Amino acid sequence: MRNLNLGRVAAGLLRPYWRLALAAVALGGLGSLATVGILALIDDALKSGSSPMRALGFVLLCPFMIAAQYGSFRANSWIVQNVMADLRKSLVDDILKAPVATIERMQKHRVIVALxxxxxxxxxxxxxxxxxxVSxxxxxxxxxxxxSISWRLAGVAALAGVARVLVVRRMLDSAYKIFFVEREARENLQQDFDLLVExxxxxxxxQPRRSGFRERRLRAKIDEVRDLTHDNFVQFTAIEAIESASAFIIIGALLAMQQTLGEPKETLGAFVVAMLFLREPINAIVGYIPMYGHAEASFRQIVKLREDFANTESWSSNGGNAAFSTIALVGVTYAYPGExxxxxxxxxxxxxELRRGETLFIVGENGSGKxxxxxxxLGLYPPTTGAILVDGAPVGDADRDAYRQRFSAVFFDYCLFDDVAMEAGDADAANDYLTRMELSTKTAIVDGVFSTTALSAGQRKRLALVSAFAEGRPVLVLDEWAAExxxxxxxxFYSEILPDLKRRGKTLICVSHDDRYFDAADRVIHIKDGKIV
Known part of the structure; x- marks a missing residue:
C-alpha cells in the first residue's frame, strides 16, 4: 500500500507538467529506438560487412539519438526543479496553516530535515x-x-535472469531497513546541529559540557550517519556488482553451451554484443533502487508531518481592522496533552470579557497559565471547550484566522522580522515610535525594512514593539515586554508608552510581573493554577 501511495504522490507531483513529461518520455523512447537501431546496424555490419546505406543510417541515427536524449534530459531537469519548488511550497503552506500548539510541540529539526x-x-x-x-x-x-536473434539463447538467459532477480530481492529486503534507520539518524543529528548554534x-x-556534547553527541551521531550511509552504499554496491557479474556469467554459460544449443558462432557473437549493450539499461534500473528506498523513507516522514499539520481552519485576507466592542471568553478551557x-x-x-480601548493586565506566577x-x-489555540465571542458572535474554524487579524503581539519568545508590515499611511507614526523608543539613531525604516536589527536584547524588544505598532491592529498584546x-x-513604558498607545485607540493586553506599575491598567486579573482568582 505504501508503494502505491508513493507512486500516487509521484504522479500527483508530475501532473501539472504531464505534457512536458510525456514529451520527455517520448524523446527518451525515440532515443532508445535509435540506440537499438544503431545496435542492429552494427550487428548487420559484423555479419555482412559495411555498405553505403548502413553508413548513412549510422550517420543519421547517431545525431538523432544525441538530440533526442538531450531534449529528454533538458525537459526532465525543468520538471524536476518545478516539482521540488512545488513540494517545498506545499509544505510551507502546511506549516503556515498548522495548529500553533502542534508546531510548538514539534521539534524544529523535524521540520528542517523534511524541508x-x-x-x-x-x-x-x-x-x-x-x-x-527510458531505461x-x-x-x-x-x-x-x-x-529475434535466437529464442533458445534468449530463453536460457531469461531463466538465469529470474534466478538473478531472486538473489537481488533477498539482498534488498535487508538493505531497505537501513534507509529508515539512516533517516532517523539524520533527524537526530539535525537536532544537535540546532543546539550547536543555539x-x-x-x-x-x-568546557566539560562542550567536550561531552562534542564527543558523545555530535561526533557519535556524525559517525552513526557515516556508518549507516556506508553500509547502505556497500549493500547496493554489492547488488550492482552481482548484477554486472551475472551478465558475464550468463555469457560464459552460453559460450559453454554453444554446441548443445546448436547455434552458429555468428549468431552467438551477435547475441553476446546485444547482451553487453543490455547491461547499461539494466544497471541504470538497478541503480534506481536506492533512490526509491530513500524516497520511500522520506515519503513516510513527509506524510506523518502533513498529518500532524492538518488543520480545518480557512485562511483569511481581511478582518485586520474589523470593529468590535467586546471580545468574550465564555466557559473556555484548554487542555494540554499529558506527558x-x-x-x-x-x-x-x-x-x-475584553472591552475595546481598555488596558488589561494579566498577572500570576510562572506556569500559572498566563x-x-x-x-x-489571540485565537492561536482553539478552546478545548467553551467559546470565544466577538460582540456576541462565536468564532469558529471558518473565521478564526480573520479573528486573529485584529491583534498584534510581542511575545516573550518573540521573533523579530526585518520587514515592517505597515498599514497605508502609518509610516510617520512608525517613525515617531522609532524615535520614542530611542532607536532612530540605531536603525531606520527604509522601503518598509529595518536597516538593521543587530541591536542589544533590550533594543530588539523595543524594535519588536515598533513593528507591532506599525501593523495598525486595534489590539496590542505585550507578553512581559518590559522584562528586558x-x-x-x-x-x-508603564507611565508614558502605554498611556500614549491607549490615547491612540489601542486595546492593550499586558502580561506583567511588575506589581509597582499595576496602576497603569484599567483592570488586573490574576491567574493561579489555570484559573482567574
Whole structure:
C-alpha cells in the first residue's frame, strides 16, 4: 500500500507538467529506438560487412539519438526543479496553516530535515522516473532484439535472469531497513546541529559540557550517519556488482553451451554484443533502487508531518481592522496533552470579557497559565471547550484566522522580522515610535525594512514593539515586554508608552510581573493554577 501511495504522490507531483513529461518520455523512447537501431546496424555490419546505406543510417541515427536524449534530459531537469519548488511550497503552506500548539510541540529539526533532506530525496526519485522509463524501454527493445536473434539463447538467459532477480530481492529486503534507520539518524543529528548554534554561548562557557556534547553527541551521531550511509552504499554496491557479474556469467554459460544449443558462432557473437549493450539499461534500473528506498523513507516522514499539520481552519485576507466592542471568553478551557505519568495542565474554565480601548493586565506566577490565556485570546489555540465571542458572535474554524487579524503581539519568545508590515499611511507614526523608543539613531525604516536589527536584547524588544505598532491592529498584546528593559525605560513604558498607545485607540493586553506599575491598567486579573482568582 505504501508503494502505491508513493507512486500516487509521484504522479500527483508530475501532473501539472504531464505534457512536458510525456514529451520527455517520448524523446527518451525515440532515443532508445535509435540506440537499438544503431545496435542492429552494427550487428548487420559484423555479419555482412559495411555498405553505403548502413553508413548513412549510422550517420543519421547517431545525431538523432544525441538530440533526442538531450531534449529528454533538458525537459526532465525543468520538471524536476518545478516539482521540488512545488513540494517545498506545499509544505510551507502546511506549516503556515498548522495548529500553533502542534508546531510548538514539534521539534524544529523535524521540520528542517523534511524541508531539505526529504524534499530532495523525493525530488531525486521523481527526477529518475523518466530516465527509468527510458531505461526500461531500452531494455525491452534489447530483450526483443535478443529473442529475434535466437529464442533458445534468449530463453536460457531469461531463466538465469529470474534466478538473478531472486538473489537481488533477498539482498534488498535487508538493505531497505537501513534507509529508515539512516533517516532517523539524520533527524537526530539535525537536532544537535540546532543546539550547536543555539547553545554556542553556553558551550563556550562550560568546557566539560562542550567536550561531552562534542564527543558523545555530535561526533557519535556524525559517525552513526557515516556508518549507516556506508553500509547502505556497500549493500547496493554489492547488488550492482552481482548484477554486472551475472551478465558475464550468463555469457560464459552460453559460450559453454554453444554446441548443445546448436547455434552458429555468428549468431552467438551477435547475441553476446546485444547482451553487453543490455547491461547499461539494466544497471541504470538497478541503480534506481536506492533512490526509491530513500524516497520511500522520506515519503513516510513527509506524510506523518502533513498529518500532524492538518488543520480545518480557512485562511483569511481581511478582518485586520474589523470593529468590535467586546471580545468574550465564555466557559473556555484548554487542555494540554499529558506527558508520561504527569497529569495534563488544563486552563479554565475562563469567563472573561475584553472591552475595546481598555488596558488589561494579566498577572500570576510562572506556569500559572498566563501565556496560554493570551494565546486563547489571540485565537492561536482553539478552546478545548467553551467559546470565544466577538460582540456576541462565536468564532469558529471558518473565521478564526480573520479573528486573529485584529491583534498584534510581542511575545516573550518573540521573533523579530526585518520587514515592517505597515498599514497605508502609518509610516510617520512608525517613525515617531522609532524615535520614542530611542532607536532612530540605531536603525531606520527604509522601503518598509529595518536597516538593521543587530541591536542589544533590550533594543530588539523595543524594535519588536515598533513593528507591532506599525501593523495598525486595534489590539496590542505585550507578553512581559518590559522584562528586558533597564529601570528607566521600564518606568517610561508603564507611565508614558502605554498611556500614549491607549490615547491612540489601542486595546492593550499586558502580561506583567511588575506589581509597582499595576496602576497603569484599567483592570488586573490574576491567574493561579489555570484559573482567574
Amino acid at each position: 531539505n533532506h526529504d524534499v530532495e530525496q523525493l525530488t531525486v526519485f521523481v527526477r529518475g522516473l523518466p530516465f527509468l522509463l 526500461v524501454l531500452t531494455a525491452c527493445g534489447c530483450v526483443a532484439y535478443l529473442f 547553545g554556542c554561548k553556553e558551550l563556550r562557557l562550560n 508520561g505519568e504527569q497529569p495534563p495542565f488544563t486552563l479554565g474554565p475562563i469567563d472573561l 501565556t496560554t490565556l493570551v494565546k486563547l485570546l 528593559q533597564d529601570p528607566t525605560f521600564r518606568r517610561a
